[in-house]
Amino acid sequence: MTNLIDPRAPRFGAAITSAIAIIGFADAFTTFGVVSTFATLALLILFVWSVFLPSSHPYKFLFGLIRPKLGEPKELEDARPPRFAQQVGLFFAVSASAGLLLSNQTIVAVALAFIFIAAFLNAFFNFCLGCQMYLVLKRFGLFSK
Amino acid sequence: MGRQHIDLRRLRPTRNGNLSTELGSQATLLQFSTQYCGQCPGVRRQLSQLESMNSGVSHLEVDITDRINVAARFGITQTPTIFLLNAKSELVYRVGGIPNLLKINQELEKLGVK
Numbered sequence: 001m002t003n004l005i006d007p008r009a010p011r012f013g014a015a016i017t018s019a020i021a022i023i024g025f026a027d028a029f030t031t032f033g034v035v036s037t038f039a040t041l042a043l044l045i046l047f048v049w050s051v052f053l054p055s056s057h058p059y060k061f062l063f064g065l066i067r068p069k070l071g072e073p074k075e076l077e078d079a080r081p082p083r084f085a086q087q088v089g090l091f092f093a094v095s096a097s098a099g100l101l102l103s104n105q106t107i108v109a110v111a112l113a114f115i116f117i118a119a120f121l122n123a124f125f126n127f128c129l130g131c132q133m134y135l136v137l138k139r140f141g142l143f144s145k
Numbered sequence: 146m147g148r149q150h151i152d153l154r155r156l157r158p159t160r161n162g163n164l165s166t167e168l169g170s171q172a173t174l175l176q177f178s179t180q181y182c183g184q185c186p187g188v189r190r191q192l193s194q195l196e197s198m199n200s201g202v203s204h205l206e207v208d209i210t211d212r213i214n215v216a217a218r219f220g221i222t223q224t225p226t227i228f229l230l231n232a233k234s235e236l237v238y239r240v241g242g243i244p245n246l247l248k249i250n251q252e253l254e255k256l257g258v259k
Contacts, residue, residue: 077183080180081180081182081183128183130181130183131181131223132223134179134182135209135213135223136222
């Protein structure tokens with residue numbers, strides 16, 4: 001049986017992720033200072049955490065605090081599509097971190113922009129990265145289980 | 146204009162998890178999905194409902210998570226992608242993403258589904 005989750009949990013996490021990413025992007029795009037460095041490292045830690053140890057993730061803890069106020073979800077969802085999105089997010093967080101190491105403002109800004117766009121659309125418009133990107137990535141041999 | 150014939154035996158679609166190549170007597174909604182597609186289960190439910198409301202309509206699904214050759218052959222870049230087949234298993238309409246049910250119903254009507 002596949003793992004089922006409350007579909008609002010990943011969207012809640014994506015909302016926080018998008019806020020961190022847009023703040024980091026704004027800084028990377030302009031002053032490229034300490035804020036974008038912190039945002040990039042925070043996103044890297046969060047994505048590594050959610051890909052490798054999702055059960056202890058801080059977003060899960062935070063969502064647990066607000067979930068009683070939301071009531072029961074209408075239905076549960078397969079956990080695999082959001083997990084795929086987290087892996088794509090990790091790829092961009094690693095890219096942004098590489099940009100930091102190279103002191104390359106453009107790489108950091110572009111990678112954070114991608115994270116922001118995907119996370120924002122996911123949180124507020126229920127955009128599904130796995131629906132749009134899995135086949136394309138797979139076709140280029142960029143994704144394997 | 147020749148229509149593309151879709152060989153269901155080659156695609157090995159399923160209905161409710163069981164292998165089935167049974168065409169609808171009037172129309173078949175062939176859904177391509179993957180395991181990473183969050184919107185596919187919802188579309189599956191909608192199209193299954195169309196199937197149960199119309200005796201001439203069949204809804205089949207193909208999981209292409211590990212069958213990238215199928216995606217390449219038909220140029221499928223996103224899921225769900227829906228193929229509408231006529232009674233002769235010819236492709237008459239296709240749509241990528243969440244289908245507009247009004248449009249699907251119009252296309253079904255063209256194939257004689259009331």
